[in-house]
Each structure stands twice: as structure tokens, then as C-alpha cells.
Amino acid sequence: MCGIFGYYTFNVKRDLKFVLDTIFNGLKRLEYRGYDSAGVAVDVVDPFPQTSRLSVEGSIPEEGGNFDTEAPLIVKEVGKVDALEKLAFETVNAEKIELDRRFQNQVGIAHTRWATHGVPCKVNSHPHVSDPAAEFVVVHNGIITNYKLLKDFLIKHGETFVSETDTEVIPKLCKFVYERLNEKVPFPKLVMEVLKKLEGAYAVLVKSVHYPGQLVACKRGSPMILGIKDGTGHRRISYNRIRDTQERQWKSAAIECWIASDASAVVEHTKRVIVLEDNDVLHLHGGGYGIYNTEHQDVEEAVPRVLHTLQIEVEQIMKGGYDHFMQKEIHEQPESLLQTMRGRVQFQRPAVGNPYLIPRIKLGGLEQTGAVIRNSRRIMFVACGTSYHACLAARQTVEEMCDVPVVLELASDLLDRRCPIFRDDTCVFVSQSGETADTLRALEYAKGKGAMCVGVTNTVGSAISRSTHCGVHLNAGYEIGVASTKAYTSMILAISMMALQLAEDSIAKREKRDQIIDELGQLPGKVRNTLMLDMAMRELADLLKDEHSLMFFARGRNYATALEAALKTKEVALIHSEGILAGEMKHGPLALVDERLPIVVIATRDSMYHKMESVIQQLLARGARLYIVCNEGDDNMKAYEERGCKLIPVPETVEALQPVINIVPLQLLSYHLTILRGHNVDQPRNLAKSVTVSEEH
Helix, strand or coil: CCEEEEEEEEEEEEEHHHHHHHHHHHHHHCHHHCCCEEEEEECCCCCCCEEEEEECCEEEEEECCCCCCCCCEEEEEECCHHHHHHHHHHHHHHCCCCCCCEEEEEEEEEEEECCCCCCCCCCCCCCEECCCCCCEEEEEEEEECCHHHHHHHHHHCCCCCCCCCCCCHHHHHHHHHHHCCCCCCCHHHHHHHHHCCCCEEEEEEEEECCCCCCEEEEEEECCCEEEEEECCCCCCCECCEHHHHHCCHHHHCCEEEEEECCHHHCCCCCCEEEECCCCEEEEEECCEEEEEECCCCCCCECCCCCEEECCCCHHHHCCCCCCCHHHHHHHCHHHHHHHHHCCCECCCCCCCCCHHHCCCECCHHHCCCHHHHHCCCEEEEEECHHHHHHHHHHHHHHHHHHCCCEEEEEHHHHHHHCCCCCCCEEEEEEECCCCCHHHHHHHHHHHHCCCEEEEEECCCCCHHHHHCCEEEECCCCCCCCCCCCHHHHHHHHHHHHHHHHHCCCCCCCHHHHHHHHHHHCCHHHHHHHHHHHHHHHHHHHHHHCCCCEEEEEECHHHHHHHHHHHHHHHHHHCCEEEEEEHHHHHHCHHHHCCCCCEEEEECCCCCCHHHHHHHHHHHHHCCCEEEEEEECCCHHHHHHHCCCCEEEEECCCCCCCHHHHHHHHHHHHHHHHHHHCCCCCCCCCCCCCCCCCCCCC
């Protein structure tokens, strides 16, 4: 939900303006995760562990001098990061803090909030402090589920709380534990003691005047990565044990680090990152870092973590000439679909040899587990929101190709019901971010039941990709707009490809399977042609922008298209909209139909075509205003145009892939509706991109 960002330097001189600019730029990259308030805490006195003594030669640094323990500058503001940035520089000027002052050692932490506990206001914004002197300062992403018990305990011991948030218990608990220590312990050990008391999901950054120049980061459930750039060029700058930080070699080493909820905030600084795992505690001190794990037998011994190289470029997280990220991501779909297929699909049928020995679909992540999935009792897809709709769109393809019962579960509902799952089930967990909280909890539940767990995500190294037995990466590229577009179409494609690979040994399904694969090569071009409807959708949006309700009718695979189009219209254009299964029309929804209600009907040429024609006739009989998504060159539909219906013609493809094409004009429609209604298309009201908190306790 929220976005956290930390910036740490040691022996790398940066002035305060550079530090603030770096932090605010990082927050802006994470703003899609939450944008109702934001805050920052930075050092205004250099905590570098040296003092100076005067001599004839001038100022000479001495090792082991006294630390200055002045509290950090903390600024918080309601609204977007731009408002925080403005207030921060105004505060610096008002307090006569020198922006050009260079720091040898700097620890800055920041947060952009999506409210879960307490309304958006300065008091509830992060960072939160332990007391007015800000002895401990914390930013947090997640939910502390036992915060009420902790809060009551701390109140009984004399603590006072100023916010409504669950986060405030963390810095106060740090102070409570610190004051009761018999002797001072290393910073990460102190934080570990606090973590023992916390329940729930969290990614936390902690700094303290008692440990100046140090930063501790820890995570459980919520995502966090560490980006590293060291001044020496050496790859290994990690402590082996907590107390290694006292060695003199780390006083002369140089390091610059960025800690963030997402790689988008780090990639412009470094491509060398470590993905922190659950129960990891990261300690940045001096010129090195140590990663420890609270579940490890010896918590003072560092645990090894792989240093990854990010495969994304800065251009992928920029708008690239478009006005909005959602617009850019809609228009990127021909390329994102191609990337999902790249290296995985043989588009041409083999001309020679036994076709059964030459696989046309090759998903490396499923090579070792394909037989287990094929022999499953059932295949269960578990997802939320747009990911659930993608599963619905591809469900029939999986059923037809695999001849295995397929069920769909909303992750939150599965958890509420504690749905029976068996060891011979295959559970497929679908999430763009790979961090969706309810989907992760459902994954843990399914693993506990012994099921085969498959992940479908767009994020390499995400929690779902690490926790499942096998899986498929979408490779759709970074998606920053809160409303998912290109990830949705790539999900349908990836699940369909999974079904095609599982059916590769079926003689009976060979011809149908080959027809679908033949069309895969044509799909990006047909989506590109569909994008030429942009201006037509802009004109249609102009007609519909003042409407209060909108309905989408479809059946078969395109029921998912109706649901997804309605979701897009709701979440960004803020128009009440419903996706209706047309087969249920006469069981209630028909009562809403009149000449004032605009209805979009999806009636492309597939196995549901004649049934959808009947739906159109029934709606017209009741004077409905119809907008029909149909295939190009469909003469039957042109007859309805003469009766006042507006047609949205799209290219035709095989039935399994038609939902990929059909959603594109409706994505464009929701985009233009949002712009014409004056709303923020990339950051819709009350929503965030990655739902990393759950009501599951």
C-alpha cells in the first residue's frame, strides 16, 4: 500500500539539497503505492564519527570522537509528494539550514501513505517518532495487527500517543526497550527485540539519535529492496557478524545505499540490488552493511543474500512522451504481449519431423512440473481484482486444453471460507506485483495443505515468485498506473500459453492448439490496429462523460471483458458501472434498462455470438442505448447501426485470444472518460497500485 524510501551515505559527500532531491524523486517513483500524505526525516547535523581538534595545520579529524545527537529534521504534509517537497524547502529556509552543506554521513527516511489507520492528516502521516525529542524515528508499510494490545501496554507505562495509526507503537516500543536495557546493545539487536512483539505485515525503516549515522530496515510480508553502490568498486562489503561494525576498516570504506518498496525508486541510481526476505534485518553502519534474520539460529550471524542486477531501464519508468502512465501502458500492449511470448513461442508450424516431438510453447518455469499439473485433481486459480478477471478470461482455454476441472477463487473469499484444498490440487496464484497481501496469505494457506503452487507475476524476485514451487513471469515491463492495463492482457496470454504447453502431448487437441498458436504471432499487430480506435473512443467518452451509470453485457470468455471494463470505469473515471453476465439478464438486470442507461455489449464472432445477438434484440426492444463491440466486417452488426446503435469494430482472432483485443478499446474509453471528467487517471481516489495489506490477522 504505502511506499517507503531510505537514503544512506558514508564517506560519500553529498549536500543537503542533493539528499532531499534524491529522497523526493524516490518518493515520486513510489507515489503510485499511496498518495494521500507524505513525510521525510533527514539529518541536519553530520553524524560522521569524527571530531576535530585545532592545530597549526588546521582542522584534523580524530577517530572515536563524540557523536552529535541532534534530532533529525522531520517534515510531513497532506497530499502529494510535490506538496511535501515544497514545504520541506520552505522549512529549511525558515530554519536557516544550509542546503549546500555537505554531509560525510547521511541517513534519510521517507514515506508516501495510503491510509489504513486514521484519516489522511499531518499527525497520522509518517515518519512517526517515539517522543517530542524524536529519539527513534520510523516509517512503515503494512499493518501491525496487535497494535491495540501494544498501545494499551505502553499507555499503562506512561506513554502518550498522538496519532490514530498502528505504526506509532513501533518507535515508542523501541524507546521503551532501549530505556530498560542494562547495557547498550547494537542497533539491529534492539530492533530485533521490538520485532518479537509485533504481529502482522511490515516493512520498516528505523533511525535513532542513540545510534547516529546508522539505519536499520526490516521486513515481513511487505516488499523491500536494497540498492548498493560502493566507492571502492568491490562487490563484497557485508559484515559477517553484528559486532564487525566496530572494526576500523569500515571507517574508511565508502558506500551509498537506497532502500525502497520497489525497484522503480532505485534503478536510476544503481542496478545492483538485494531483495530482502521475510524476517530479514538490514543494518547500515559505517562503510558496510549486514543482513541478519530473526529466524536464524544465530541472529548475530549475517545471512547470505544474492546481489541481483536489475533488468529494467530508467526509460521504462518514465512517461516517454505520453501525458499519463495509463495512456502509455495501454499503447505499450503490442510490445508487452510480444515480450510475454519472446523466446517461448515457435510461431511457425514445424515443416519437417514429428510435430509431437517439437514443442511450440516452452515455458521454462513449468518444464519440471508440467506432468504434476496435468495429473492434478483440479486447477484452482487464486487472484484479486484485475488478476481475477484475467483468470476468468483464460479459464475456458485451460479447461478445454487440459481436461481438468478449473475453479476460480477470490483470494480474500478463499481465506474467509478456509476453502478445502487437497494435496493433488494445483493452485495458481496470479498477481501483477507478486506482493498482493490476500493472494500471499492464500498461498501460505495452500502450501500448508500440501498443494502444488504455481505463480504468475510481473515482478521477478517478488514474494509470490519466491514462495511458489514454479511459475511464469509475464515480462510485460513496469506498470506504474494504478489501473492495470498491459499486465491484464499479458496475464490472459501467459495463462493461455500455460494451457497450450500442458496440452502439447494431446493428439485430439493438436489442431485446435496449433490454430491458437498460429494466431499468437498475429496478436500484437491486431492489438496495434485496435489502438487506432483511440480518437473514436475519445469521441465516445465525450458523449458519456456526464453519465452516472454504465453497464457492460457479455457472456462466455468475454464476461471477464465486461467485468474488467466496468472495473476500469469505476476505479479511474469514478462512474458507477457493472459488468453483467448476459445469461443472467432476465434474472434482474433487465429491470434497469431504459432509454437513458448507456449499455456496452460485447458481441464479437465467437461461440456466444448468436446468443449475444438475441441479447441485443431484447435490449433494443426496451429502447436501450447500445454501444456494440463487434468484429470488423460484421454485416449483421451493421444492421443494428442503422437502428441507432454505435459500433466499436475490432479485429477478429481465435476465440481464446479475442478477450485480449476486446478489452483495448474499453481501456481507452475509461482513460478518456477520466481525463474529460477531470480526475487523476494514474492515481485514482482512495486506491493504490500494490495492495500489500490485508484484513487477515
